[in-house]
Amino acid sequence: MQVTELKCGGIVIGCMFDHRAADGYSANMFISTWAEITRSEPPSMLPSFQRSILKPRCPTTYSPSIGNVFALFEPPTKPAHDQNNNNGDHMLINRVYYIEGEQLNRVQLLASENGRKRSKLEAFTSFLWKIVALSMEDSDDCNKMCNVALAVDGRSRLSQGDGEEKEKLMASHFGNVLSMPSGSKRSKELKEMSLSGIATEVHDFLQTATTKDHFLDLIDWVEERRSKPLVAIAFASKEMSVMVSSGTRFHIMDKMDFGWGKVVFGSCHVPSDRTDCYVMTLPSPTNNNDWIVYMHLPMKEMNYIESHARHMFKPLDAAYLKI
Structure with a gap:
């Protein structure tokens, strides 16, 4: 952890987490509880470290479909790309944007044109998948594979039908309870597809990892390989792959208060x-309908997004934060 005091009197608190030990849900739980303790308030949720609630079945059993989500990790024999080539186009950089609620609603409407309403996350993921593919088609990466993965929290799903006590225990579980289903298409195919068509692809691969049975299978699958490092199948190759994670339900803005006011x-x-x-999508601190979007992408894709989707992704600045 690091605390940095600014000349204006403000404070920046930074926490580093290892994803092998904790997912975003757990990190949010830790920071929220820390804030409550600093205000001399009892924690609203005590973390649970009972690994037994994720124990495998005996004998272990799982569907072959788990192989479409995770794979054994094999360290690369050489870098996937030379970040010094192409004027740094492949160098990964970090940027933060905000998306207005009106734009989110518009994209959701376009993604639902096939008659089936898609969630904002599904619509956003579809839009991002397409814009990344368009960036690839605009460069020397034309007609190559483009993957997108979504992080799915299994806490509520694993407690389905097991009573209120199991539900509370799972909700307070500290660790990793994630699945990462993904879709794979060639960039040229994504370029020619409508947003609603891409949204159908996103919805379909997402549904494979939203059931209790899927997470029970995943526990068993991991148990048989627990001594080996695993990786989401989307990142098992050198193809272009983007992980999308939703943090819009985290209490980063609405409840986070270390005693001197909300963050x-x-x-x-x-x-x-x-x-x-x-x-990663996050809640906006100034407008409940907006999203904050953090991106860790190659400079080439980031520049394309800023050039062709500036109506959607607007750079976060002090004026928007009202500071």
Whole structure:
């Protein structure tokens, strides 16, 4: 952890978490509880470390479909790309934007044109998948594979039908309870698809990881491989892959108070040497209908997004934060 005091009197609190030990839900639980303790208030949720609630079945059993979500991790024999080439186009950089609620509603409407309403997350993921594919088609990466993955929290799903006590225990579980289903398409195909067509693809692969049975299978699958490092299938190759994670339900803005008032802004950050592409949506501190979007993407894709989707992704600044 690091606390930095600014000349204006403000304070920046930074916490670094290892994703092998805790997911975003757990990190949010830790910071929220820390804030409550500093206000001399009892924690609203005590973390649970009972690993037994995630115990595998005996004998272990799982669907072959788990192989479409995770794979054994094999360290690369050489870098996926030379970040010094192409004027730094492949160098991964970090940027933060905000998306107005009106734009989110518009994208959701376009993604639902096939007659089936899609969630804002599904619509946003579809839009991002398409814009990344368009960036690839606009460069020398034309007609290559483009993958997108979504992080799915299994806490509420694993407690379905097991009573209120199990539900509370799962809700307070500290650790990793994630699945990462993904879709894979060639960039040229995504370029030619409508947003609603892409949204159907997103919805379909997402549904494979939203059931209790899926997470029970995943526990068993991991148990048989627990001594080996695992990776989401979307990142098991050198193809363009983007992970999308939703943090819009986290209490970063509405409840986070260390005793001197609610936080003005909160976000995640991925170290610059990480070579995987990551996007996280967060609640806005100024407008409940807006989203804050953190991005860790190659400079080439980021510049394309800013050039062709500036109506959607607007750079976060002090004026928006009202500071």
